[in-house]
Amino acid sequence: MNTNHRNGEVRIGFYICHCGHNIAGMVDCPAVAHYIAKLPGVVVSRDYKYMCSDPGQELIQQDIREHQLNRVVVASCSPLLHEHTFRNAVAAGGLNPFYFQMVNIREHDSWVCTDRGEATAKAKSLSHAAVCRVRFHRALETTRVPIHPDVLVVGGGIAGIHAALTLGNAGKKVYLVERDPSIGGHMAQFDKTFPTLDCAACILTPKMSAVRAHENITLWSYSEVVKVSGYVGNYTVTVKRKPRYVNEELCVGCLECIQACIYKEGKFPDEFNVGLSKRKPIYIPFPQAVPPVVVIDPERCLQVRTGKCKKTCLEACADRKAIDFTQKEELVEIKVGNIIVATGFKLFDAKRIPQYGYGLYPNVVTAIELERLVNSSGPTAGEIVLRDGRPPKSVGMILCVGSRDMKTNRWCSRTCCMHSMKLAQLVREHTDADVTVFYMDIRAPGKGCEEFYDKSLKEGIQFVRGRVAEVTDWALAPEEEGKLVIRVEDTLAGFVRRIPVDMIVLATGMEPQADAQEVRRLFNMSCGTEGWFLEKHPKLAPVSTFTDGVFIAGCCQGPKDIPDSIAQSGAAAAEAMALIDKGYIEQEPNTAYIVEADCSGCKSCIPLCPYTAISFDDAKQKAQINEALCKGCGTCVAACPSASIRQNLFEDEEIFSEIEGVLAYV
Amino acid sequence: MSDPKWQPRIVAFFCNWCTYTAADLAGVSRLKHASNARVIRLMCSGRVDPQFILDALAKGADGVLIGGCHLGDCHYGEGNYKTLRRFQMLQRLLRDMGIEDQRVRLEWISASEGERVKTVINDMVEQIRALGPLNLPQRRQDWDREMTPLAEAAGESESAEQRAEPEAAHA
Amino acid sequence: MKYSYFPGCSLKGLGRAYEESLLPVMQHLGVELVELDDWNCCGATAYMSVDETKAAVLAARNLAIAEKAGPHDLMAPCSACYLVLNKTKHNIADFPEINAAVQRALGNANLTYSGNVPVRHPLDVLVHDVGLDAIKEKVVRPLKGLKVAPYYGCQTVRPYATFDDAWNPTTMDRLLATVGAEVVHFPLKTKCCGGSLTGTVPEAGLRLTYILLKEAVRRGADVIATACPLCQFNLDAYQDQINRRWGPARIATVYFTQLMGLAFGLSPKQLGLKRNFVPMKPLPAEPATV
C-alpha cells in the first residue's frame, strides 16, 4: 500500500461538498476551501457539488495519485452517514482508509444556522480542526469477529412469528421467546382484518402452527428474557422460563383438567376476552393457542397458593401426568449472534379520558372489546349486544382516544381509523344499528384503504367530523332519555350537536409497553421521547438500532398495521441473515492500547472497563488490554494518570489538535 | 462590557451514540440554533479527559459543553457515570480558579432529543453571553506579565540569600 | 394552622353568607384566618377582558401584600379570586414580560413579590391540611339522609387547580360524606352556571343554570352544595325567572361550609342560611330546633 510518506511530510487534501443546495445554500463553500488551502500541509483544497457521488470519490482518488496526498479531509454530512463511503474511496485511492477525517457541516451547521456568515465561519472552524487532527492519524487495520449463527426473537406477536419463520425457513436456528402462555399477540384477538375483511384467525393460526412444528424454531412461551450480555455476533442471553405447572411435552390439549377444576364456573377475568368473560385458574388462553397446552395461573390456583386443593385436575389428567405442581422457575442461558425485538404495544387505557365515561357507563366499550363481542368464539358467540343483552339500535364510534392528544399521547396510532371503519362495517353486518363515526381526520393511506373508506360511506355509515367533547347520560330532549349522549361540534356542518346512542365504541390508541424502558435497557437500545424503540435511521435503517446485532420489528418501534409489521419483521430477519451469512463483522479499530513503558501499574483502569478487557500482568507489573474484548469507549484512556493508555482513532494529540483547530478560526 | 462583535466560543464534546446523534437529528429536523458550539465527536462521554476541558478553556474557549447518554443508558454501560464523577471534581477545581459554573456544562441528551440539543446550546450561549468572555489566554499573559518581575525579584533575592548562606554557614 | 385570608368583593356583598359560614367553621377546626391588609379586588374575569397587564398588576398587589404578611398560604374562597390569583401567579412565573410589568408597578408602591405565596382553596385546605379525620371528630350532628349534589363550578378546578381533578373532582364529595351527607352522583359538577351571563344575556346564562337545577332535582338531591359565590347566587336567586321560563326546578343551593357548620352543630342563623332566596329544608329527622 502506498503510504505517500515523502520524508514524513504530511500532504493533506481537503474537499468541501456543496451537497446540492443543502450546504452551499448556507455555507460559502469556495470561501472555506480558500481558507483551508492556506493552512500548513494542505496540498489541495477543493469544493465540489456532490462529494459522495462517483465523480466526487474519483476526484479524491485522482488527487491522491497526482498530488501524493497522504491525508484526506472531507467536509460534508454526518460521519454516521458517509464516513464509510469516503474511507472506502480513500482506500481505493491506495491510502490506508484511516488517514481520513470527516467534518459534519450539514447536520451540525448548514441545516441549523440562519446566518450565512456564521455558518461559513463555523464550517471554517470545524474544517480547520479536522485538518489539524488528520496529521496525527495513523494507518490502522480492522479486525474481524466471527458471528454466532443463532438468532433470538423476542415477542410472539405477528411480527415475531413472521421473523422467526423467515429465519427458520432460511435454515437459521431461532429461539422465539414469548411472555404470555400462547403466541399470537393482539392479532389473535381480532375477528377480521382490514381492508380485505379476511378472518384474522384463518390467516394467523397456520403461521402459529408452523412455528410450533418448525424444526429450526425453539418456542419458549411463558418465558422472559432477563439478561443480555456480549455484543454483535456473540450475545449471551438468559431466559426465565416461568412455571406453567403443566408439562408442555406431555399435555395433549384435551382440556379435561379444565372441566375437572374444583371451580365449577369461570371466576377470573379472561385476559384474551379483555375481561368480558371469566376463566378458571387452569385454562387455555384461547382455542387455537400455540402451544396448545393449558396453563395454571399461580395467583389464582388453590393448590399453588395454599397447597390445599383436591387436585381434581390431576385426577382428570390421569396417566398422562402432564400436570406438575413441582415445577419451578428455570433460568436458561443461550448464545446467539443476533436479536430481533418484537415486543409490540399496549392499548391506551380509556379511563384516562374520563369525559368518555369508560368504566362509568357500561355501554361505553373499547374497540378491542367490540372485537371480542363480534368474534364468533368470543363471549357472546358473535352477538353484538349491550350489557343488558339488547341489541344496540345506534352505535357511536369515537376515534383518536388517547391519540393526537397532548394531554395523553401526541402521536397518531395509525390503525384506529381503519380499525373503526372495519368494526363499523361489522356492526352493520351483525345488527341493524345506525353507526356514526366521530373523527378528526380519516387516515386511510394504505393499499386498499381509501377504497374501504368509500365502501363504508356507501354502506350508510355516518361520519361526523369533530372530536367528541363528552359522553353523558343526562337528557335535554325526549329522544335522549335512557341513552348515552355524545356532545360534539359537527365541524363540517358548523354547529354543536347532541347525538343520543345506545353503545359507544372507543378507538383506543397504541402505547409503548409498560416495561418498554426496562426492555430498552436490557437490549441496550434507545427510545424516542414517546417511548417507542428508536431505529438507527428513520429512513435508511428502519429496523436497525444503535446496538449492532439488535433489530426491531413491529409495533414496538411505533404504531403500525399488520402488513407493515410483517414487512418490518421480514426486513429485520433479512438484516440478521446478512450478518450471519457474511460470517464475521468488521470491528472499528478504535480500541485502546497500552504503552507499556509508561504504565506505572496503578491498576486504576482495571475496574473501569465494562467489558473486563483490561487485566493485570503480575509478572510485568503492567496493565494489559485484550483488544478483542475492547469496544472502544475510551473511559480508561481518560482515567489513566500516566497517559499510558491510548486509543486508536481518538488519540490525545488528535483531540488536543482538534480543540486547537476549532478555536483557531475567530 | 466587551466588544459588541464578540461571540461566545463553545467547544462541545458529544458522545457518538446519544448526543452526537441527537445533534444530527436536530439538523435533520432543521431545528435552528446558535452556531457557537463546535462539536468534537468521541465514542463515549467517558473519554472526556478533564484535560480536554482545561485545554479548551486555556486555548480561548468561553465555555465547554459535554453531552452524553442519560444515566443508565450509556452505550457502554456506565461510561457516563465516570464522566459525571470527573465532572463534579473538575467543577470544584474550576470554581477555585474563579471560572463560573455555567461555563462548563454536562448534559444528558439521548439520540431522540434533537429539540434538547437546540435548547441546551441556545441556553448556554445566552448564559455565557451574559457572563462575557473568559479570555484565558489573554489573562494568562497578564498574569505572566505580573508574575515575571515578581519571579525575577524572588529569584534575585533567592540567589542573594544563596550567596549569603555560605557566609552565614561559615560564620 | 394559620392562613392569610383573601375574602374578595363577593364575600362582602352578595356572597356574604359564604364568609359568615366559612369563618366559624374554620375557627371550629382551629384554623386561623388573618384577613389580608387592605386587599383589593382580584380583577375577576372582567378586568382581563380590558387589560391583561393591569389585571396582573391588580392581582399581584394582593400576592405582594400576602407575601409581606408572613410565610402563610393565601386562602381564597371565592373561586373567581382563586383562579385569578393563581393565574396571575402562573403568568408572572411563565412570562418574563408580565413579570417585568408587575415588578415595576409593585416597586412604585414599595411592594415586592418573589412568587412564594401558594394560593389555596378552602376545599384544598380542609381536605389536605386539616384532614377528613379531624373534621369527622368535630361532627356532632351528622347530616344523615341529606342528599347533596356537589357542585364545584368551573373556576375552582379549572385550569390551574392541582388539588383536584379538572373533570371529576372529589374533594367536596369526600368532605360532605365525612360530615354524614349522602352525596348524589352529579356528572354536571364542573359545568358552567353561566357566570355573569345570567345578568347580561339571561336567555343563555339562565338556561345553563336551569340545566344544573333540573338535573340536581332529577337525581334526587335535597340541596346543591357550592364553593363559589357567583354560582350560589345564580342557582339561588334566579329560580323564579327560571321557573317562569322553563318550568319548575326548585332546590336550595347552599355553600358547602354552611353544611359543614350544620354538622358541627352551629346554628343556621349563625351560618347565614337565612340569606337564601330558596330556603333549605330542615335537616331530615331533625326536630325543628333553633
Place this chain on the structure above:
Amino acid sequence: MQAKKQGLCGRRAASNSAFPWGDAQKMAGLCQRKVRLSAAHQLSLKELRGIIIAWFRGGGHSQRPRHIMMRIERRIKYEGDRVRGFAKEIMSVSGCEQLQSCIQCGTCSGTCPLSIYMDFSPRQVVALVRADFKNEVLRSHTVWLCASCYACTVECPRQIRITDIMYALKQRAIQEGIYPKRFPIAVLAKEFYEMVRRQGRITEMLLVMRLFLKTNWGAALGSWRLGLGVIRTGRFGIRPEHIERRAELAAMLATANSGDGKPKERV
C-alpha cells in the same frame, strides 16, 4: 337561517349584496335602512315589522318573524379582507402562542356550554384569527359570550389556551371600539374595570345599577323582583366598598400603563 343570522346576530352583511327573494328592488331599498334597536340587534324594517306582527299574533318571546326571509349574501373572502399580522399579534400575547397548532377538531366548541349561542364557534374563531380575519372575529359576539369557564382550555388536545385567546380578543375589540356599544357584557367589563380602578373593590349592587343605567332601563325594571329578594335576604350592600390606599393602587396601575409601551388607554 341566513336571515336570522343576519338580523339577530348583528353581523352586518355588505348591504348592497343583500336581496330578499321576490320584490328585489323594493326590498333592497328597505334593507339598506336599518333600524338600530341595539347594536346587537340590527334589523331591517321588514324584519322589525315581522317581529311586531309575530308578537301580536302570540309569538311571545321568540322574536322571530314567522316567515323566513331568504336573503342571499356574498360569502366570498378576498385577500384584501384579511388584516395581515393579526394572527401574529394575538400569538404574541402571553399564553396564546399555541394558537398555530390548532387542528380544528372542535373539542372547544363541543365542551363550550355557550357555543350553542355563538355566531362563530370557538373553533371557527381560532381559524379566523389564524387566517387574519380580524374584522370578522372582533365583530363576532362569540368572545362576549365566553363565560371564562376554561373548559375548552382544559380539554384542548393541543393545549391551546382558548380562554386566554378570548380575553386577548375582548381587549382588542374594546381598544378598537368595535364592540357593540350597548352590549351589556362589554359594558359590564368596562364598568367593572372603572370601579376597581377608582375604588380598588367592587360593590356589586352599585355595579349592577350602573350596568342597567348604561344599557337597559327596561331590564332594571324587569328585575325588581330580584332586587327585592336581595334586599329581603340581607345581601344588599349599597355602602361603597373601597380600599384604604387608593393612591397606591392608582400609582401601580399607572406604571403598568406606561411601562409596556403598548397603547392601552384607549378604553
